[in-house]
Amino acid sequence: QVHIVESGGGLVQPGDSLTLSCTASGTMFAIGPMAWGRQVPGKKRQLFAQITAQGQEHYIDSVKGRFTISRNNSANTIYLEMTNLSPDDTAVYYCHADVQVSEFGSPSAYWGQGTQVTVSS
Numbered sequence: 001q002v003h004i005v006e007s008g009g010g011l012v013q014p015g016d017s018l019t020l021s022c023t024a025s026g027t028m029f030a031i032g033p034m035a036w037g038r039q040v041p042g043k044k045r046q047l048f049a050q051i052t053a054q055g056q057e058h059y060i061d062s063v064k065g066r067f068t069i070s071r072n073n074s075a076n077t078i079y080l081e082m083t084n085l086s087p088d089d090t091a092v093y094y095c096h097a098d099v100q101v102s103e104f105g106s107p108s109a110y111w112g113q114g115t116q117v118t119v120s121s
Helices: none
Strands: 002-007 010-012 018-026 030-039 046-051 057-059 067-072 077-082 091-100 108-111 115-119
Touching (some): 002 108, 030 067, 030 077, 046 067, 057 067
Parallel strands (some): 010 115
């Protein structure tokens, strides 16, 4: 039973900064790569930042330099530091994790429930 929970969303103004967090809990043997994705109405969910268990970061161009992903393996938590937010960043932000729930099981993909980020003046 794996639970992925995001927090930190809200309403901010253009140019503001915001930090999201995501914690994985439950029965877990190992956690692999974790990532952030976002979705707006009428469009597919898009992954934009990923971090491996070893701390390697990957970003799409639209967020590179503005967003920073990090993780605390001891706490089973990842973070997303967002700066210089614009209305184009308005979306539901989701946390993703590849989790192996038992020693002899295979990894599975898990998503959180999402947290709304709205950037508006």
